Amino acid sequence: MQDEVTVKCEKQHTLKLSLSEFEEALEWDRCPKCGSKILEVEPDTFEVECVNCTWSEENDWQTISACLDQGCPRCGPELECDSPLHIIGSFYHKVAQYDACTNRIAATSLQRTSRADYWEVVIHFCEHKEFLSILKSGKIHACRTGLFGVPAVCFTETPLLLCEEIRRTHGDFGIAFQKSEIIRSGGNPAVYLQDSLIEAQKQMGGFCDDIKPFINILRIPSTAPKWSRKKKVDFLHEREWRVGDHVDPNTTKPLGLVFPEGKKFSGPYGSNLIEYAYKYDEIVER
Ligand SMILES: [Zn+2]
Ligand SMILES: [Zn+2]
Ligand SMILES: [Zn+2]
Numbered sequence: 104m105q106d107e108v109t110v111k112c113e114k115q116h117t118l119k120l121s122l123s124e125f126e127e128a129l130e131w132d133r134c135p136k137c138g139s140k141i142l143e144v145e146p147d148t149f150e151v152e153c154v155n156c157t158w159s160e161e162n163d164w165q166t167i168s169a170c171l172d173q174g175c176p177r178c179g180p181e182l183e184c185d186s187p188l189h190i191i192g193s194f195y196h197k198v199a200q201y202d203a204c205t206n207r208i209a210a211t212s213l214q215r216t217s218r219a220d221y222w223e224v225v226i227h228f229c230e231h232k233e234f235l236s237i238l239k240s241g242k243i244h245a246c247r248t249g250l251f252g253v254p255a256v257c258f259t260e261t262p263l264l265l266c267e268e269i270r271r272t273h274g275d276f277g278i279a280f281q282k283s284e285i286i287r288s289g290g291n292p293a294v295y296l297q298d299s300l301i302e303a304q305k306q307m308g309g310f311c312d313d314i315k316p317f318i319n320i321l322r323i324p325s326t327a328p329k330w331s332r333k334k335k336v337d338f339l340h341e342r343e344w345r346v347g348d349h350v351d352p353n354t355t356k357p358l359g360l361v362f363p364e365g366k367k368f369s370g371p372y373g374s375n376l377i378e379y380a381y382k383y384d385e386i387v388e389r
Contacts, residue, residue, distance in 0.1 A: 277361030316347030
């Protein structure tokens with residue numbers, strides 16, 4: 104169904120609305136611009152569906168308006184504000200359908216028994232825009248990182264319920280993988296070595312290329328060499344894992360997606376994101 108509705112009101116406004124905006128206008132039963140009565144609507148039929156029980160009704164806009172008002176005849180009127188009844192094709196319907204169908208995995212179920220600080224999962228956290236581009240392109244892009252500045256994709260092994268600080272730094276959206284899946288793809292925990300150990304390895308001819316993506320300096324002021332500009336380099340708190348290449352979610356299978364609490368499909372990428380998020384489970388903070 105086309106996501107555009109033309110609405111004319113008593114005061115001669117002609118508005119072009121998305122199906123979701125139209126659904127809002129019907130709930131209010133007024134022109135969204137001036138608050139007067141809606142007179143004409145184009146197209147002339149709409150279909151609503153209940154995502155709980157799949158009850159649906161195709162009819163003219165006045166009847167559809169009454170349906171939305173009364174709620175699903177099978178499930179009854181919803182007490183909560185989130186009604187399961189929406190116009191098919193609208194963003195609201197897609198979100199409700201996602202929420203009804205997606206498989207949720209509780210983060211605590213992935214934790215080691217009596218070890219809230221440990222689980223068998225790593226997460227790549229990123230901003231909204233990168234998240235959409237990953238799902239769209241099917242590729243987590245490797246960025247230059249570590250001591251050698253070679254490309255790698257970074258993950259944290261911090262359990263989800265303790266990721267608040269990391270999410271503030273790296274972004275609130277995440278793609279989670281089983282550690283076993285990352286290891287199978289050549290991934291490994293990042294390695295932190297202090298200057299004296301890096302120097303010792305250099306004496307032996309240096310690091311081989313395969314290891315380079317994982318190597319980082321661990322430096323505190325009392326171990327910092329005189330020549331060093333940065334006297335403290337310590338990223339142990341990131342509890343980082345890496346893969347020394349792009350990661351393709353089609354071959355390295357994600358366990359699920361992580362969304363910011365209550366802001367899953369909000370913002371400018373929301374309606375685009377939902378088209379791709381479908382394929383994955385969701386890891387939730389409980
Ligand atoms: Zn109006
Ligand atoms: Zn229903
Ligand atoms: Zn990155």
